[in-house]
Amino acid sequence: MLSIQNLEARIDNKNILNGLNLNINPGEVHAIMGPNGSGKSTLANVLSGKNGYETKGLIKFNETDLNDLSTEERAQKGIFLAFQYPLEIPGVNTNIFLRTSLNAVRKAKGEKEIDTLTFLKLIKEKASELGIDEKFLSRQLNVGFSGGEKKKNEILQMKLLQPKLSILDETDSGLDIDALRIVADGVNSYKNKDNAFLIITHYQRLLDYIKPDFIHVLSNGKIAKTGGAELGIELEKTGYANIS
Amino acid sequence: MKTEDLKNTQEYKYGFTTDVENIRAPKGLSEETIKFISKIKKEPKWMLDWRLKAYNRLKVLKEPNWQKPKYPKINYQDLYYYSAPKSASEKPKSLDEIDPKILETYKKLGIPLVEQQRLNGIAVDAVFDSVSVATTFKEELTKKGIIFCSISEAIQKHPELVKKYLGSVIPLSDHYFATLNSAVFTDGSFVYIPPSTRCPMELSTYFRINASETGQFERTLIIADKGSYVSYLEGCTAPMRDENQLHAANVELVALDDAEIKYSTVQNWYPGDKNGVGGIYNFVTKRGACRGKNSKISWTQVETGSAITWKYPSCILQGDNSVGEFYSIAITNNFQKADTGTKMIHLGKNTKSKIISKGISAGNADNMYRGLVDIKNKASNSRNYTQCDSLLMGNKCGAHTVPYIKNNNATSTIEHEATTTKINEDQLYYCNQRGLDQEEAVSLIVNGFCKEVLQQLPMEFAVEAQKLVSISLEGSVG
Ligand SMILES: Nc1ncnc2c1ncn2[C@@H]1O[C@H](COP(=O)(O)OP(=O)(O)O)[C@@H](O)[C@H]1O
Ligand SMILES: [Mg+2]
Numbered sequence: 001m002l003s004i005q006n007l008e009a010r011i012d013n014k015n016i017l018n019g020l021n022l023n024i025n026p027g028e029v030h031a032i033m034g035p036n037g038s039g040k041s042t043l044a045n046v047l048s049g050k051n052g053y054e055t056k057g058l059i060k061f062n063e064t065d066l067n068d069l070s071t072e073e074r075a076q077k078g079i080f081l082a083f084q085y086p087l088e089i090p091g092v093n094t095n096i097f098l099r100t101s102l103n104a105v106r107k108a109k110g111e112k113e114i115d116t117l118t119f120l121k122l123i124k125e126k127a128s129e130l131g132i133d134e135k136f137l138s139r140q141l142n143v144g145f146s147g148g149e150k151k152k153n154e155i156l157q158m159k160l161l162q163p164k165l166s167i168l169d170e171t172d173s174g175l176d177i178d179a180l181r182i183v184a185d186g187v188n189s190y191k192n193k194d195n196a197f198l199i200i201t202h203y204q205r206l207l208d209y210i211k212p213d214f215i216h217v218l219s220n221g222k223i224a225k226t227g228g229a230e231l232g233i234e235l236e237k238t239g240y241a242n243i244s
Numbered sequence: 245m246k247t248e249d250l251k252n253t254q255e256y257k258y259g260f261t262t263d264v265e266n267i268r269a270p271k272g273l274s275e276e277t278i279k280f281i282s283k284i285k286k287e288p289k290w291m292l293d294w295r296l297k298a299y300n301r302l303k304v305l306k307e308p309n310w311q312k313p314k315y316p317k318i319n320y321q322d323l324y325y326y327s328a329p330k331s332a333s334e335k336p337k338s339l340d341e342i343d344p345k346i347l348e349t350y351k352k353l354g355i356p357l358v359e360q361q362r363l364n365g366i367a368v369d370a371v372f373d374s375v376s377v378a379t380t381f382k383e384e385l386t387k388k389g390i391i392f393c394s395i396s397e398a399i400q401k402h403p404e405l406v407k408k409y410l411g412s413v414i415p416l417s418d419h420y421f422a423t424l425n426s427a428v429f430t431d432g433s434f435v436y437i438p439p440s441t442r443c444p445m446e447l448s449t450y451f452r453i454n455a456s457e458t459g460q461f462e463r464t465l466i467i468a469d470k471g472s473y474v475s476y477l478e479g480c481t482a483p484m485r486d487e488n489q490l491h492a493a494n495v496e497l498v499a500l501d502d503a504e505i506k507y508s509t510v511q512n513w514y515p516g517d518k519n520g521v522g523g524i525y526n527f528v529t530k531r532g533a534c535r536g537k538n539s540k541i542s543w544t545q546v547e548t549g550s551a552i553t554w555k556y557p558s559c560i561l562q563g564d565n566s567v568g569e570f571y572s573i574a575i576t577n578n579f580q581k582a583d584t585g586t587k588m589i590h591l592g593k594n595t596k597s598k599i600i601s602k603g604i605s606a607g608n609a610d611n612m613y614r615g616l617v618d619i620k621n622k623a624s625n626s627r628n629y630t631q632c633d634s635l636l637m638g639n640k641c642g643a644h645t646v647p648y649i650k651n652n653n654a655t656s657t658i659e660h661e662a663t664t665t666k667i668n669e670d671q672l673y674y675c676n677q678r679g680l681d682q683e684e685a686v687s688l689i690v691n692g693f694c695k696e697v698l699q700q701l702p703m704e705f706a707v708e709a710q711k712l713v714s715i716s717l718e719g720s721v722g
Contacts (some may be wrong), residue, residue, distance in 0.1 A: 051673070090692055
């Protein structure tokens with residue numbers, strides 16, 4: 001599904017990714033761990049097509065070269081990024097944002113726009129699965145939401161848009177244990193043999209709930225080590241110090 | 245670019261012209277022109293005298309020059325002050341008598357004049373160049389004693405009301421453009437709501453400039469008698485022309501005891517082309533008097549069109565406990581310029597005013613909020629709250645906020661907040677990541693920025709205004 005070869009990324013004359021390789025197949029869950037500043041968010045941004053990076057290397061997503069696509073085209077093709085810091089958009093009703101977004105993705109796929117009533121039914125159902133109070137949906141997007149509420153809102157959007165590849169950038173940071181469980185359940189209930197996850201995290205505790213097929217350690221803009229689920233437990237004991 | 249070429253571009257969808265035969269006043273500003281206008285409108289002598297008084301006053305007034313957007317000198321002798329479709333010279337008595345070409349024009353503009361096609365039950369007065377061509381729903385309103393007609397008709401049929409209130413808010417010799425309007429005004433709407441009456445539908449006037457080399461001098465007078473309520477909306481469009489056309493309107497509102505007037509404007513005059521050629525000079529005087537106790541006047545404006553917008557819809561809060569509000573969205577793109585805001589003059593006790601202004605600037609445009617809050621010494625326990633937010637798109641546009649604040653009563657308070665922000669790249673990226681393209685993302689964020697003002701508009705127009713906000717900014721973020 002996703003194939004990254006020799007990816008380099010620079011911003012403001014600073015090399016951040018230095019020849020990164022990664023392959024993700026449908027149905028797989030990959031976790032990326034690594035110290036602060038190692039380039040995890042940069043990888044997520046580059047994959048989603050954020051402006052401002054100078055990049056080299058190949059990123060293929062289901063046979064399409066991602067370098068040719070804009071951010072919205074990538075999103076429409078099924079790449080979803082749950083932001084480490086979700087943005088607040090004052091004055092924009094959450095429901096309206098979600099519906100506009102869903103319709104943009106549907107339109108790109110050649111599907112009919114969803115009408116308001118059907119949408120409201122759908123979103124209510126998805127929100128209740130995540131224990132999100134309906135009242136949140138009529139508030140301004142992320143404005144005044146707590147950290148945990150913002151993160152849940154990201155997972156809600158993931159479940160609504162049904163992406164093929166979901167990138168979760170530190171979605172677990174700042175969550176209490178109940179919220180963590182809800183987020184993990186949200187991911188697990190969406191996971192199937194056709195979609196894949198790239199989960200960026202610092203903590204083994206999320207991986208207790210979402211079992212990864214692979215764990216990669218990012219260091220100096222490269223994948224320094226790859227292992228199975230057991231690597232997470234090992235890292236928790238030893239830290240990143242001996243990996244480079 | 246020639247007018248013909250302009251017609252073919254898609255950016256301003258109201259830019260077409262209607263080919264009708266016109267009756268025009270002699271070119272230029274003179275006593276002869278004023279007499280021509282007064283005569284063709286069959287006005288009584290007192291009206292002509294009033295106009296001539298204004299004209300004599302005008303001769304000694306100077307065009308103001310303190311505004312930020314400058315413009316080339318207007319040659320007032322090179323304009324037509326009256327232009328009307330020949331077919332409307334006798335005001336049609338029913339909609340069937342209206343020139344089909346004019347009906348077609350309004351249909352293209354999305355304003356159904358034919359009552360059978362009524363949408364949401366909004367009563368419409370349609371002003372085409374210098375004359376009102378149709379007022380709908382008259383009968384239904386008459387039953388309640390509400391008068392909604394053209395100002396020309398009101399001068400003939402309700403002279404006592406017109407004499408009493410015309411010029412009572414904007415004095416005959418107020419300033420250059422207002423005085424010019426008093427001398428040569430051609431048409432506009434008149435509304436009178438009798439005591440204790442709630443107007444059962446939105447009243448709306450649609451202004452259309454069609455003829456070339458013509459100024460439009462609209463005059464509107466709205467009187468809400470004791471304990472009454474009315475919501476009024478005006479919309480405006482004009483063809484694309486490579487000349488600048490002058491629109492100098494006067495709007496006067498009077499609210500008596502316990503009355504409320506809600507006045508909304510969706511201004512979409514032709515803004516000129518991408519290079520700043522052509523477009524309307526929208527130099528308008530709008531003023532409301534909260535004359536009675538507990539009265540309220542609320543202005544809402546969505547200003548997206550015109551080459552230059554220069555206006556300050558104001559409230560004179562005379563009655564104790566009266567309330568004035570001003571909600572504004574001013575969008576300038578390409579080479580458009582706006583210098584707009586409000587004046588809140590607090591005279592009575594316990595008077596309150598609220599100002600919410602949202603300025604959005606893109607391209608090479610310049611957007612200025614200018615506002616006066618003046619609390620006089622007798623206005624005890626009065627309050628003003630002002631919030632001015634500016635949003636910039638790109639590096640070549642400008643936003644400015646100039647508040648003038650005077651408080652002469654120690655028991656009264658004025659609060660002012662202002663922000664200027666650039667459109668946030670991370671917000672745009674977030675929207676893009678959710679599948680929205682750049683234009684959809686901008687539209688969503690800007691509509692969010694304007695929300696507080698948009699939600700003041702009557703429901704039927706809010707959606708339209710939202711679309712207009714998006715269209716006005718198309719192509720502004722690369
Ligand atoms: N816009 C930028 N300009 C310069 N340096 C940046 C920019 N964005 C990120 N960096 C730097 O790149 C490195 C990697 O950042 P990031 O990908 O956010 O790390 P992580 O998510 O792994 O903590 C950090 O050293 C950070 O300071
Ligand atoms: Mg990060």
